[in-house]
Amino acid sequence: MAEMIGFLGTGKLGLPIAQNLLSAGFGLKVYNRTREKAAGLIAAGAVPAETPLETLSTGGIIVSVLADDKALLALADEEFCRALGAGVHVSMSTVSPVTSRILAERHAAFGGELVVAPVFGRPAAAAAGKLWICASGPADAKARVKPLFDAVGQGVFDFGDDPGAANVVKLAGNFLLTAAIEAMAEASAMAEKNGVPRGEMLKMLVSTIFNCPIYVNYSKPIIEGDFGEGGFSNLLILKDMQLVQKTASDGRAPMPIVNLLCDRYLSAIAKGRADSDAVSLALGAAEDAGLEW
Amino acid sequence: MAEMIGFLGTGKLGLPIAQNLLSAGFGLKVYNRTREKAAGLIAAGAVPAETPLETLSTGGIIVSVLADDKALLALADEEFCRALGAGVHVSMSTVSPVTSRILAERHAAFGGELVVAPVFGRPAAAAAGKLWICASGPADAKARVKPLFDAVGQGVFDFGDDPGAANVVKLAGNFLLTAAIEAMAEASAMAEKNGVPRGEMLKMLVSTIFNCPIYVNYSKPIIEGDFGEGGFSNLLILKDMQLVQKTASDGRAPMPIVNLLCDRYLSAIAKGRADSDAVSLALGAAEDAGLEW
Numbered sequence: 001m002a003e004m005i006g007f008l009g010t011g012k013l014g015l016p017i018a019q020n021l022l023s024a025g026f027g028l029k030v031y032n033r034t035r036e037k038a039a040g041l042i043a044a045g046a047v048p049a050e051t052p053l054e055t056l057s058t059g060g061i062i063v064s065v066l067a068d069d070k071a072l073l074a075l076a077d078e079e080f081c082r083a084l085g086a087g088v089h090v091s092m093s094t095v096s097p098v099t100s101r102i103l104a105e106r107h108a109a110f111g112g113e114l115v116v117a118p119v120f121g122r123p124a125a126a127a128a129g130k131l132w133i134c135a136s137g138p139a140d141a142k143a144r145v146k147p148l149f150d151a152v153g154q155g156v157f158d159f160g161d162d163p164g165a166a167n168v169v170k171l172a173g174n175f176l177l178t179a180a181i182e183a184m185a186e187a188s189a190m191a192e193k194n195g196v197p198r199g200e201m202l203k204m205l206v207s208t209i210f211n212c213p214i215y216v217n218y219s220k221p222i223i224e225g226d227f228g229e230g231g232f233s234n235l236l237i238l239k240d241m242q243l244v245q246k247t248a249s250d251g252r253a254p255m256p257i258v259n260l261l262c263d264r265y266l267s268a269i270a271k272g273r274a275d276s277d278a279v280s281l282a283l284g285a286a287e288d289a290g291l292e293w
Numbered sequence: 294m295a296e297m298i299g300f301l302g303t304g305k306l307g308l309p310i311a312q313n314l315l316s317a318g319f320g321l322k323v324y325n326r327t328r329e330k331a332a333g334l335i336a337a338g339a340v341p342a343e344t345p346l347e348t349l350s351t352g353g354i355i356v357s358v359l360a361d362d363k364a365l366l367a368l369a370d371e372e373f374c375r376a377l378g379a380g381v382h383v384s385m386s387t388v389s390p391v392t393s394r395i396l397a398e399r400h401a402a403f404g405g406e407l408v409v410a411p412v413f414g415r416p417a418a419a420a421a422g423k424l425w426i427c428a429s430g431p432a433d434a435k436a437r438v439k440p441l442f443d444a445v446g447q448g449v450f451d452f453g454d455d456p457g458a459a460n461v462v463k464l465a466g467n468f469l470l471t472a473a474i475e476a477m478a479e480a481s482a483m484a485e486k487n488g489v490p491r492g493e494m495l496k497m498l499v500s501t502i503f504n505c506p507i508y509v510n511y512s513k514p515i516i517e518g519d520f521g522e523g524g525f526s527n528l529l530i531l532k533d534m535q536l537v538q539k540t541a542s543d544g545r546a547p548m549p550i551v552n553l554l555c556d557r558y559l560s561a562i563a564k565g566r567a568d569s570d571a572v573s574l575a576l577g578a579a580e581d582a583g584l585e586w
Contacts, residue, residue, distance in 0.1 A: 097487060120502050132501045157497040159489060168489045172480040173498050176473075179550075183472035186548040187465040190537065193544030194390060196452060196461045204450040205466050208425045209413050212505030244483065251486030253582035255479040257472075260549050289546035 004029060005148070006055030006062035007046070008075065009093070010038045012231050013119070014065030016126035017092070017152045021063075022046060024151035029055045058085040061145060065092045068239055069099040076103055086111035088141045090148065094118050094174065096243050097164025098250065104137070104163040113141035116163045118170035119153065122217070123231040130154045134173075136166035171247055174240045177214050178278065179257050182264060184215070184222055185282035189289035199223040218279045225293030227273075227280035237278035238265035297322060298441070299348030299355035300339070301368065302386070303331045305524050306412070307358030309419035310385070310445045314356075315339060317444035322348045351378040354438060358385045361532055362392040369396055379404035381434045383441065387411050387467065389536050390457025391543070397430070397456040406434035409456045411463035412446065415510070416524040423447045427466075429459035464540055467533045470507050471571065472550050475557060477508070477515055478575035482582040492516040511572045518586030520566075520573035530571035531558035 004027035007018050011032075018041050022028055028046040031054065032038045042048050049055045052075055056062055062084055066072045072093050089107055091100065091114060104114040115137040125131055131153040135142055138161060149156045159165035188198035202219040210216075221227050241261045248255045264284045273280055286293050297320035300311050304325075311334050315321055321339040324347065325331045335341050342348045345368055349355055355377055359365045365386050382400055384393065384407060397407040408430040418424055424446040428435055431454060442449045452458035481491035495512040503509075514520050534554045541548045557577045566573055579586050 132497075134497065155501070157493075159493060162488055164487070165489050168484050168487045169494045169497060172484050172489075172494050173502065175480055175483075176476050176498060176503065179472065179476035179479075180469075183469050183476075183550055186472075186541075186546075186550055187468055189546040190468075190541045190544060190548055191461050191465050193546040194457070194461045194540055195455055196458050196465075200450075200452060201462045201465050204425075204427065204462060205469060208448070209466065209506050210469065212508065213502050215505065247487055248479075248483045251483060251582075253479075253482040253486040254578070255483055256553050257476055257479055257550065260553075285547070289544075 003027065003061065004047075004057065006049075006057070006060065007031075008052055008055060008062065009065035009067075010041060011065065011067070012123050013126055014092075015041070016123055017063070017065060017131070018046065019044065019127070020129045020152045021148060024147075026148070026151070031055050053080065053083055056080070056083045056087070058083065058087065060084070060087045061090065061148070062087065063090045063092065063148065067093070067236070069095040069243075072103065073099060076106060078106065081106045081110045081112055084110065084112050088113050088115055088144055090115045090117050090145050092117050092119060094170055094240055094243070095167060096171075096247055097162075097167040100163040100167050113138045114163050115141045115145055116166040117145075117149070118166055120170070120173055126152070133157065134159060134166040134169045136160055137163050168247065171240065171244045174237070175244045175255075175258055175261070177218070178237060178241060178261050178281070180214055181218050181222075181279050181281055182257070182261060182285070184219055185285035188222055188282065189285045189291060192291055193289055221277065221279045222282045227276050227283070229275050229277065232278045233275050234265055234268045234278055234280065235274045238262065238269060241265060296320065296354065297340075297350065299342075299350070299353065300324075301345055301348060301355065302358040302360075303334060304358065304360070305416050306419055307385075308334070309416055310356070310358060310424070311339065312337065312420070313422045313445045314441060317440075319441070319444070324348050346373065346376055349373070349376045349380070351376065351380065353377070353380045354383065354441070355380065356383045356385065356441065360386070360529070362388040362536075365396065366392060369399060371399065374399045374403045374405055377403065377405050381406050381408055381437055383408045383410050383438050385410050385412060387463055387533055387536070388460060389464075389540055390455075390460040393456040393460050406431045407456050408434045408438055409459040410438075410442070411459055413463070413466055419445070426450065427452060427459040427462045429453055430456050461540065464533065464537045467530070468537045468548075468551055468554075470511070471530060471534060471554050471574070473507055474511050474515075474572055474574055475550070475554060475578070477512055478578035481515055481575065482578045482584060485584055486582055514570065514572045515575045520569050520576070522568050522570065525571045526568050527558055527561045527571055527573065528567045530574075531555065531562060534558060
């Protein structure tokens with residue numbers, strides 16, 4: 001368990017994941033562009049690296065949790081893949097399946113393997129080690145990194161060899177989640193404009209037929225009309241919805257709701273809410289109905 | 294508990310509700326346009342009526358579970374409301390809040406009270422006495438019919454005096470449910486066209502972040518591609534979505550997803566699936582993506 005693992009990307013999601021790996025006894029070599037973001041980890045025993053390359057050891061394990069496809073492709077260039085050699089890259093970022101397939105080929109050229117492992121769960125769930133992990137990639141590599149998954153998640157779902165498969169599932173989940181927010185938003189505006197407080201309506205539904213984490217957690221800020229700056233910004237979720245749109249387009253699968261969601265997030269950002277939590281999309285339907293929450 | 298109650302509308306939902314009232318010890322006087330539909334109830338001890346009016350007793354309780362607004366308004370005409378007098382009409386149909394407000398006024402003219410009590414739950418839940426009930430109307434009338442609710446449901450949520458309030462909540466719930474089906478359908482088509490079987494994707498999501506009755510129950514037929522003729526037909530749910538559309542329009546609340554859902558159900562019916570279960574809407578997104586399930 002004392003294997004030294006490289007860790008890249010200690011943002012809102014990456015940081016608690018790294019902390020749980022440290023707590024579970026793994027050694028960590030960490031790098032973040034913004035140095036202060038890794039300070040807590042280093043205080044807790046992680047080894048700081050001056051560059052991403054320094055986190056790598058030939059044949060070792062590297063975990064990356066980055067913001068988007070561009071950052072991931074820029075990081076894992078030929079030099080990076082050569083330095084990792086026949087190691088395993090665990091890619092936990094929410095990116096397109098196409099990016100993962102490109103990345104898997106880059107690693108394969110140097111004998112390396114890519115395990116794609118995006119997760120479901122807000123930062124609080126990550127801190128509690130309660131993430132749900134979607135994994136895809138070569139079976140031997142997935143087996144090798146299983147102890148890492150056990151340290152950060154409450155369950156792993158295996159989607160086979162295709163590195164892009166786990167990304168498809170992650171995108172599908174984020175789409176369902178965001179569609180649920182938009183549906184709650186529209187239902188809330190309709191209820192309020194017909195004399196029924198949205199809180200009464202939503203509380204009933206999320207305690208009965210919709211009693212699951214997504215509806216329970218995301219109805220709260222809608223009921224309270226209090227969105228703030230959450231763990232998952234409108235900017236980030238717009239990127240995700242555009243990935244869904246692109247993935248649907250690549251596969252030739254029309255998704256009318258995702259097109260609507262992209263417009264809703266564009267509008268939220270246009271109105272100055274780029275950094276608000278993704279659930280603040282609910283304001284769109286309210287504003288369209290002339291409501292102020 | 295031996296009070297004789299009138300019961301109108303022994304269809305897919307009404308029949309198990311009536312059976313549970315009988316089992317709980319209430320006397321029932323039943324009428325259905327299609328006589329055979331009440332045959333089982335009569336065998337179990339219900340008293341048959343030749344006309345709707347015959348089910349009424351002045352100052353008594355009448356329960357109605359009808360298909361739509363038109364049927365309800367046609368039934369509860371002046372003669373009907375006069376015959377019920379200062380009794381209570383428990384209206385469990387999914388109708389518009391406007392219809393309930395009209396009906397409440399009709400009863401009030403003869404000293405009667407309307408309790409609006411639409412329910413959530415498929416016929417199997419109704420048979421098990423596990424419905425969730427939304428109730429609105431005068432407090433004294435709701436208190437009087439509480440023993441009936443206890444016999445057919447697992448919980449009652451009170452939405453106050455406005456008779457239309459419970460309808461608004463029921464419509465909001467049916468909208469959320471149908472939006473969830475459409476979202477699962479779109480995500481499934483996207484996944485399949487990108488090489489991930491929809492069953493694998495949906496099974497993960499409905500066992501984790503979407504682990505609630507709606508997603509668990511409605512993902513099954515989508516996964517299996519087996520829709521059949523369920524408890525809740527495309528024709529009935531189109532009527533519900535059009536009620537949501539009308540209620541949203543009356544209140545001036547734009548709901549882009551409900552407009553999409555109406556189009557999806559119109560298309561399903563146009564393709565010959567009027568009597569298929571409402572979850573068969575999922576075929577629309579699949580067909581649009583060139584898939585055959």
